[in-house]
Amino acid sequence: MILAIESATPRGSVALVRGGAVLAEVPLPPGRQASEAYVPAVDGLFSAVGSADGKVSCIAVSAGPGAFTGLRVGMSAAKGFCFGWGVPLVPVPTLLALAHRFPGEGRVVCPVLDARRREV
Numbered sequence: 001m002i003l004a005i006e007s008a009t010p011r012g013s014v015a016l017v018r019g020g021a022v023l024a025e026v027p028l029p030p031g032r033q034a035s036e037a038y039v040p041a042v043d044g045l046f047s048a049v050g051s052a053d054g055k056v057s058c059i060a061v062s063a064g065p066g067a068f069t070g071l072r073v074g075m076s077a078a079k080g081f082c083f084g085w086g087v088p089l090v091p092v093p094t095l096l097a098l099a100h101r102f103p104g105e106g107r108v109v110c111p112v113l114d115a116r117r118r119e120v
Contacts (some may be wrong), residue, residue, distance in 0.1 A: 008066020
């Protein structure tokens with residue numbers, strides 16, 4: 001089972017994934033409140049699936065590009081969970097993760113994020 005943490009976009013979330021299927025997902029509050037929400041959100045995930053944290057094999061975390069502060073907070077939370085559980089951290093490029101939502105051979109997918117400052 002993988003604990004997935006997405007913090008590169010304004011709509012961050014944590015999720016438990018097994019075999020490519022999302023078992024449970026908890027959205028994170030926007031802004032500064034997100035930093036305080038990781039532990040309760042992860043506890044909620046384990047309650048939802050009825051599993052212990054010892055069953056997590058790794059933690060996947062968005063690695064950017066994305067919101068600078070969100071990425072730092074998400075990565076810090078992920079590293080804390082990794083340290084506590086003794087599991088590896090797997091950084092996932094944000095744009096690659098977005099592109100994987102649209103599988104198919106022969107299709108060109110160009111994911112973009114709002115970079116603010118009127119840029120993408």
